[in-house]
Amino acid sequence: MNYSATLLASLLLAGSLPALAEDLEHGENLYTIYCTQCHGVTGNGDGVNVPAMSVQPRNHRDQGEMSARTDAELFKAVKEGGKSINKSVLMPPWSGNLSDDDIHALVRYMRHLCCESGG
Amino acid sequence: MRLKLLAGLLLTGGLLQPSPGALADTGQWLQSECGSCHALEKPDYPALGHVERVTRKGPPLHFAGNKFQAGWLESWLQDPVRIRPAGVFPPGAVVPSDEGDVIDPATLEEHPALDAKQAKRAADYLMVLRPHDELIAATIYEPGSIARRMGELNFTKFNGCDACHSDGPGYGGLSGPELYTAWQRLQPGFIASFIADPAAWDPHTLMPKAGLNDSAVGRLANYLKLIGEEAP
Known part of the structure; x- marks a missing residue:
């Protein structure tokens, strides 16, 4: 790699990493507030409401299950609810509570849970 | 005089x-x-x-x-x-x-x-704190009756309210307030308005907006009426 390319990569990283970390933290906060009741405080799908639910919430730590969904599908499921992707009505639409930016941050955090957190 | x-x-x-x-x-x-x-x-x-x-x-x-x-x-x-x-x-x-x-x-x-x-x-x-009279005024809901089975279906299978709320002691989810006494606690207009658009009342509510029409909201409110009038 030549010097210019290295410098450019460094600058990009320096500028984008704090923003990514902030986005991840925002996603984690939103996940705690809005998702853990069903998806569990660790994201494993074992939330406090589960005994009353006819369909098991998705385990967001399951890399195999999560890899089968694109970011666009996750975004749609959160924004428009489970029915929008032919899944359970128990997953409600959150578009009345969360902005698109909020939902993108949630998707980012779900990807972290499944595939980057080592869990 | x-x-x-x-x-x-x-x-x-x-x-x-x-x-x-x-x-x-x-x-x-x-x-x-x-x-x-x-x-x-x-x-x-x-x-x-x-x-x-x-x-x-x-x-x-x-x-x-x-x-x-x-x-x-x-x-x-x-x-x-x-x-x-x-x-x-x-x-x-x-x-x-x-x-x-x-x-x-x-x-x-x-x-x-x-x-x-x-x-x-x-x-x-x-009770004097009424900043949302306009939300109540905009709500179309006239309390009525609903058959128990239809009410239960609306609360559970059709809308999934039971994931977070209980409609009887020991039944339903735990993260939301119990709803078998909701009719005793809450004004009918508030119940209907809140179901229709919870964030209009509380922007940080944990209750999602399900996108229900007036009739669907009315069926849920009438189910809360049915079970609330029976609750001790």
Whole structure:
């Protein structure tokens, strides 16, 4: 790699990493507030409401299950609810509570849970 | 003649509300006693962000007069019983276990009980707080009846309310307030309006907006009426 390319990569990283970390933290906060009741405080799908639910919430730590969904599908499921992707009505639409930016941050955090957190 | 006019106004309810001075005194008293847990004025939600929901210790009361049944409120303040099985912020009351997440009872705080005079004073003040009359006025809901089976289906299979709420002791989810006494606690117009657009009342509510039409909202409200009228 030549010097210019290295410098450019460094600058990009320096500028984008704090923003990514902030986005991840925002996603984690939103996940705690809005998702853990069903998806569990660790994201494993074992939330406090589960005994009353006819369909098991998705385990967001399951890399195999999560890899089968694109970011666009996750975004749609959160924004428009489970029915929008032919899944359970128990997953409600959150578009009345969360902005698109909020939902993108949630998707980012779900990807972290499944595939980057080592869990 | 003036006396008759005054008596007439009193009888029609025109002057039955506390005087402005008494209200201000009660407002200061409630702020000091309740303000650390309950919002008595609308918080600046956009400035606070969603994290406000994490730090919230009690439900906001700045629209209490649009929300509660006055008699129930006065009575409950004297003998408070838990409405939210997992508290006001469920993630803060839940811990993982081998059987899945469970509520840690040690995290749940009891609401203090007021004596009869304090409860009346507090309820009278809270019922004057009506910043959302326009939401109630815009709500199309006339309480009616619904067959139990149809009500149950709407509450469970069609809308999934039972994931978070119970419609009877021991039935349904734990993160939301129990709803088998909702009809006793809440004004019908509030129930319908809140189901239709919860964030219009509380931008940081954990209740999603399901996108239901007036008829679907009415069926759910009528089911709460059915089970609420049977609840002890």
